Amino acid sequence: MFERIKSIILALLVVFSVYLSFLLAGHVPPRTVETPPSVGGSYWGSGRSTLALLAPARLVLHSSERTSIVIYPGRPQFTRLWNQAVDVLQQLVVEELSRQPSSLSEWEAASDKEALELIFFFPLESEIWGPVLEYPVDLNLPWPTKRMLLVPGSKPEIYLASQGGEVIKYNLHSTELTALTLEDEPATLCRELEAPLEVSQTVYVPAEPLSLPVLRMSGEVVDQEIVAGSFFADLSLTRRIRERDGATIYSDGRRGVRVWADGSVEYNAPGVESGVGLPPAQALDRAVRFITQHGGWPPEVRLPRLTTVSPLPGEKRYLISFNQFWNGLPLAEPTLHVELSDRGVAKYQRSVLYSVGNAGWLEASSEGLEEKIRRANKLEKGDKIADVYLTYRKNSSIDEEVLLVPVWAVETAAGRVFWLEASGGEQG
Incomplete structure (x- = not known):
């Protein structure tokens, strides 16, 4: 009996050794799974240097x-x-x-x-x-x-x-x-x-086809009270409205924050929408600190947008957005957005996503890409192609599950962007 047990253990060790060898050789693709930050007593999240963004x-x-x-x-x-x-x-x-x-x-x-x-x-x-x-x-x-x-x-x-x-x-x-x-x-x-x-x-x-995962996504796990508490010093002084979609609105009459069940957040402070101009680097630094204080940063993020609007002469407001990355590819849409002036943050939108697994694989190939771009007929007269790259784009499955699918993004010198399927056809 003892010898049989030893034989079984030895067989299991051999199987595990073979599996480990395959992992080390790269034959078993890693799972694309992220763990959302656990809910704690604070909405202060992980920081990020401006240079990294x-x-x-x-x-x-x-x-x-x-x-x-x-x-x-x-x-x-x-x-x-x-x-x-x-x-x-x-x-x-x-x-x-x-x-x-x-x-x-x-x-x-x-x-x-x-x-x-x-x-x-x-x-x-x-x-x-x-x-x-x-x-x-x-x-x-x-x-x-x-x-x-x-x-x-x-x-x-x-x-x-x-x-x-x-x-x-x-x-x-x-x-x-x-x-x-x-x-x-x-x-x-x-x-x-x-x-x-x-x-x-x-x-x-x-030059070579890339095998990329189609990602299953979920939102952040948050406690609505903790999220709201990061914006208001005393929640007992705020009015609360429960909405049918599960969101809760908190307001003190001057500012308001809506928190959804999927972790999405929208904050508004209309009274500070416009002010005098800030240097762009200072505006970016303030946006970075604000996001750190109100949810923190997902693992891989970049800055795709920093623009200004001037509602009245002498006034200026910055619009700053950030996009997440997975497997080295950016998401086509931003998941973090801040609008601010020298008087403070007027708007904050947060809809951070986390991968919970793969829904399949897609082979992205550049073969015939030039013809796809030409047939899309999206390039305006006098404009030129500035960049072409792979990106992830949201796509809902039959059961309304949020999926991220790799597509080609075509960026023009005039700043326009259109998308093509990574395996053929037009996206829009």
């Missing part, structure tokens, strides 16, 4: 063999290369910054060598970059930066490009950038989007 949407590593590799957020090589880039950018404070005009042809010649291309989710103004990187003076760039190219060496070169393809260049003298390598980590080869499509700058898409 400005990180690129993806990187393209060019080699001297004229091959290019796309690297998505969430991977170790992305973090390592982005940190190298930040080190160089932060050392620019000791440089005599002097820019010179450049051209797309010079950019493309530089990318034929070893170089790191940073493609940002949102074209960034120098009024944001300077304070975040602690520059003593404003870079005073003529336009927002959509892409950046770092060419390593003892005297590195930095190229900046706008959404429309204008280029300027910085030559560095007291900063060194070492060689950029992936250290034999898995990578995705990419190819250029081909003619006859008009592009403002070379657009890179994955």
Whole structure:
């Protein structure tokens, strides 16, 4: 009997060993499951640095063999290369910054060598970059930066490009950038989007099909009283309205917050909608701190929007949004939105999502992508394609379950975006 028990245990150990070997070899795909933060006694959540929110949407590593590799957020090589880039950018404070005009042809010649291309989710103004990187003076760039190219060496070169393809260049003298390598980590080869499509700058898409999960999503688990208590010092002084959809409204007559059963939150303070202008970096910092105090940050987030509206002359209000990422891909719609002036936050909308598993897999391929873009006929006369990338988009299943499905996003130089199915057809 004892020998039989030993044999069974040995067999189980062998099976477990084989399974573990498959896991280590990468044959068993990891489950895309996130655990929403547990409900506690405070709605104060995890913090996030402003610099992390400005990180690129993806990187393209060019080699001297004229091959290019796309690297998505969430991977170790992305973090390592982005940190190298930040080190160089932060050392620019000791440089005599002097820019010179450049051209797309010079950019493309530089990318034929070893170089790191940073493609940002949102074209960034120098009024944001300077304070975040602690520059003593404003870079005073003529336009927002959509892409950046770092060419390593003892005297590195930095190229900046706008959404429309204008280029300027910085030559560095007291900063060194070492060689950029992936250290034999898995990578995705990419190819250029081909003619006859008009592009403002070379657009890179994955050359190989990518197997991506369709994600099942849920909202946040929250206690409505705790959420409301983060906005009002004394909830006993607020009026409460229970709605049929399970939401509860709390109001003190000047401000109001609605909390839904799925964790979504909407806060309004109409009295502070407009005020005098704030520097954009300061407005962004205030938005970041406000979100930290009222729910915190999901794991991977980027800034896709920072704009202003002026209801009256001399008044200004900022509209700031943030998009979540999964598997290195952004969600097409923002899940965090803040509107503020120098007088405070006027509106806060929060509909953060968490993955609770995979609903299946989709093979995203760039084969025939040029023809799909042409047949969609969405490009207006005179406009050009600025970027094409994979993104997640919401799609409800038959039982109203929220699913995220990978699609192609096509971004134009004029700032328009339209979507195409990753496996064929038009999204809208």
